[in-house]
Amino acid sequence: MSNRLRTPFWPCIFALVVAGSGLLHAQTCLMSGEMEESVRSALEGTSKRYFDLVAKGDAASLKQSAIPSLAANFSGVETAVKDNQPDLTGGQATPKPPFFLKIEGNAPLDRAEFLCGVFGKNGQTANSAEFVIPNLSPGNYGVVTLDVAGPRGLRTVSFVLQQQGNDWKLGGFYVKNPQIASHDASWFAEHARAFKSKGQIHAAWLYYLEARELAVPVPFMYTQMTDKLYDESQELKPPDLPTDGGTADLAGSGKTYKLTAVFPLPVGQELDLVAKYQSADVSDTAKTFQDNAAVMKALLAKFPELRDAFDGVVVRAVEPSGKDFGSMLPMKEIK
Numbered sequence: 001m002s003n004r005l006r007t008p009f010w011p012c013i014f015a016l017v018v019a020g021s022g023l024l025h026a027q028t029c030l031m032s033g034e035m036e037e038s039v040r041s042a043l044e045g046t047s048k049r050y051f052d053l054v055a056k057g058d059a060a061s062l063k064q065s066a067i068p069s070l071a072a073n074f075s076g077v078e079t080a081v082k083d084n085q086p087d088l089t090g091g092q093a094t095p096k097p098p099f100f101l102k103i104e105g106n107a108p109l110d111r112a113e114f115l116c117g118v119f120g121k122n123g124q125t126a127n128s129a130e131f132v133i134p135n136l137s138p139g140n141y142g143v144v145t146l147d148v149a150g151p152r153g154l155r156t157v158s159f160v161l162q163q164q165g166n167d168w169k170l171g172g173f174y175v176k177n178p179q180i181a182s183h184d185a186s187w188f189a190e191h192a193r194a195f196k197s198k199g200q201i202h203a204a205w206l207y208y209l210e211a212r213e214l215a216v217p218v219p220f221m222y223t224q225m226t227d228k229l230y231d232e233s234q235e236l237k238p239p240d241l242p243t244d245g246g247t248a249d250l251a252g253s254g255k256t257y258k259l260t261a262v263f264p265l266p267v268g269q270e271l272d273l274v275a276k277y278q279s280a281d282v283s284d285t286a287k288t289f290q291d292n293a294a295v296m297k298a299l300l301a302k303f304p305e306l307r308d309a310f311d312g313v314v315v316r317a318v319e320p321s322g323k324d325f326g327s328m329l330p331m332k333e334i335k
Contacts, residue, residue, distance in 0.1 A: 026104040029116035029131065032097030039142075043098040046168040047144035047159045054081050054157065054173075055088045066170040067162050077173050084175045088157065091150030101131060101141040112136035124224040133220050142168060145217040154178060156217040174218050181269040185215035189229055200305040201236040207309065208233035210264045210271065240302075250277070252298025257291070260318065262299075270311035272328070275299060279317035282325040288317050292327035296334050307331055 032040055053062045059078040063071050070077070101114050117128035124130065131143065140163035148155045160172030178184060192207035212229045216222070241262050242248045248259045261276040277295055282288045292315040300307055313334060316326040 026102075027109075027112055027114050028102040028104075029114035029129075030100040030102075031117050031127075032099075035098075035100050039100055040098060042168055043100070043142040043144050043161060044095045046142075046161060047095055047098070047146060048093060050159055050170060051088075051093045051146055051148070051157055055085065055091065055093075057081060057085045057089075062170060067164070070171060080173060080175060084155075087150050087152045087155055087177075088148055088175075089151070091148040091155070093146040093148045093157065096145045096147060098142055098144040099129065099131070101143065103136055103138050103141075105138045108135050108137040110135065124222070124227055126224055128224065130222040131220055132222070139163065141171070143218065143221075158217045160218075172218075176217055177266065178214055178217070180210075180214070180266045180271050185211045185213075185225065188214060192229075192233070195305070195309070196236060202238050202241065202303045203305045203309040205233060205236055205238050205241070206262070206264050206273070206306075210266075213264075247278070250295065250298050250302065252301070253294035255291075255294065257295050257298070259295075264310070265314065267312075271309075272312045272314050273299075273306060273310040274314045274316070276316045276318050276324075279319055279325075282317050282319055282323060285325055288325045289327055291317060292325070293329075296327075296329060300334055 030039075035043075050062060050065065053059075053065075059074075059081040062077065062081065063074045066074065066077070099114075099116055101112075103109060103112055112131075112133045114131040114133075115128070116130065118125055119128055142161040142163075143158065144161065145156050145158040148157055154177070156174075156176045156178055158172075158174040158176070159170060160174075161168040162171040163169075180188075188207050188211035192204045192211060195201070195204035195207060208229055212226050212233075213219075215225050215229065237243055240248050242259045248262075250257045250259050258278045259275060260278060261274070263274055265272050265274045275295060279288065279291070295315045296313045299313065310331060312328060312330045314326060314328045316324045318324040
């Protein structure tokens, strides 16, 4: 399994890291039907209460309910609450069956892995799930996702909760649109296979990535579907696109650009293609804009199949410091 690098349009806040080292750990996951009723009710009730705060735009009260490490760096949550409030206010929230995660020991795990439900000889089953969370300290956690029928369509709102005493405190917050222009993970998977059958492996690879992204409400969750999509996609991983943290060269306008990431990005009801490349200096924005435009043209010249797969292209030049400059054009305007 592998997480892709992308800049999501939904918030991803997770702050459960504590310094230290330890030797003995036990990791346990309970599905909803395996929990005590009091635990299940507490997780569902707390998630509904936190959702009400989000829908009201009450980030201040939500901060008071956060674990200390998240409360100390809460600006991301505040922005996420503000950005997503129009999609959630007045929405009807229905909790999905929660997960209870427990890790024992005396120090954090570099990589906590929780296997939930029944696994078969070939791995996950239809009702199983796996969570992989880095730098997780011992304690009791809950992962609760709510389906929200809001004014702008369906959204999923997920809370990562950490038990402190008798309370469940906020440790993570995710909002996601599970569809793009009414297309869900299965639709993208079907189209990925169609691209693959035509030999259009670059479009297929990127659509597989989007299918996996839409299939789960939080990025550290894996299911039978995401595992299957991952396995299907690996056989066509393109060598001329940056993957697994590597780079790829792209020639255009007499230069060679070193791509560091290429991935799909939902923007409203459209799906754009994002490309990032290395730049020594982005301070001359006019020059950088020209380079960005050259990268757009070179990408589509090299991979023409992408014209039909995406609505627009976003290119970002990134300095070694992390400072960047981006440009976006609709696909029809890139000649």
